Amino acid sequence: MKTEIQKKIVETFKELNHKLTSFSETELNTVPFEGSWTAGQVIQHLIMGCSGFPEMFAGKTGKTSRKPDEKVKDIEALFFNYDIKMKSPEAIIPSNITYNKNSLALSLLKIEKELLNVSENYDLTLTCLDFEIPGFGKFTIYEWVSFALIHIRRHLSQLQTIGKVVTEK
Numbered sequence: 515m516k517t518e519i520q521k522k523i524v525e526t527f528k529e530l531n532h533k534l535t536s537f538s539e540t541e542l543n544t545v546p547f548e549g550s551w552t553a554g555q556v557i558q559h560l561i562m563g564c565s566g567f568p569e570m571f572a573g574k575t576g577k578t579s580r581k582p583d584e585k586v587k588d589i590e591a592l593f594f595n596y597d598i599k600m601k602s603p604e605a606i607i608p609s610n611i612t613y614n615k616n617s618l619a620l621s622l623l624k625i626e627k628e629l630l631n632v633s634e635n636y637d638l639t640l641t642c643l644d645f646e647i648p649g650f651g652k653f654t655i656y657e658w659v660s661f662a663l664i665h666i667r668r669h670l671s672q673l674q675t676i677g678k679v680v681t682e683k
Contacts, residue, residue: 515583516638524630526663526667530557530560530666536677537677541553541680542613543613546676546679554612554618556608556669556673557613557673558609558613559607560622561618561621562606563662563665567625567659567662570642571632571642573644574643574644575640577639583657584657588650589657589660589664590664594667594668596668636655637655638659639655642654642658
C-alpha cells in the first residue's frame with residue numbers, strides 16, 4: 515500500500531510539473547475562453563486543495579473499521595466523470611492574478627515532499643476525524659492522499675485543453 519501510493523505520488527507530480535513547464539509565462543496567465551480559469555489559476559487551485567495534509571493527519575485519527583481504500587473507487591468515479599461540471603469550494607478558488615511558473619513549481623515540490631513524507635511515516639489505514647468531504651464522510655489517510663492525486667489527475671486533462679487553446683492564440 516505504501517509503495518503503491520508513493521509511486522502514484524511521484525508519477526502524478528511528475529506529470530503535473532511537466533504540464534506546468536510546457537506553458538510559457540504568458541500562456542500560463544492567458545484565459546483560454548470565457549468563464550475559464552487560466553492554467554496558473556488551475557495549478558494554484560490544486561496547490562490550495564492539496565496543502566495542509568500533514569497538519570490534518572497530525573490531528574485526531576482513529577482505527578478504521580473498513581478497508582482503508584474503500585472510498586477510492588467512488589472518488590475516481592466522481593472526479594473522472596468529465597460530463598460533470600464541478601464547482602470549487604470557496605476556500606480553494608484561486609485569485610485572478612498573474613502567476614509565476616517558478617513559484618508554482620516550488621509550491622508543487624513542497625506538496626509532493628509532504629505527501630511522500632506522510633506516506634512513509636504515517637499509518638495510512640487510520641481515519642482522519644477532524645475533516646470530511648460532504649457526501650463521502652470521513653477518509654483514511656490513504657484515501658486523503660488518493661483524493662489529492664485524483665483531483666490533480668482530473669485537472670491535468672483540463673490543463674491539456676487549456677494548453678491547446680492558449681498556444682493557438
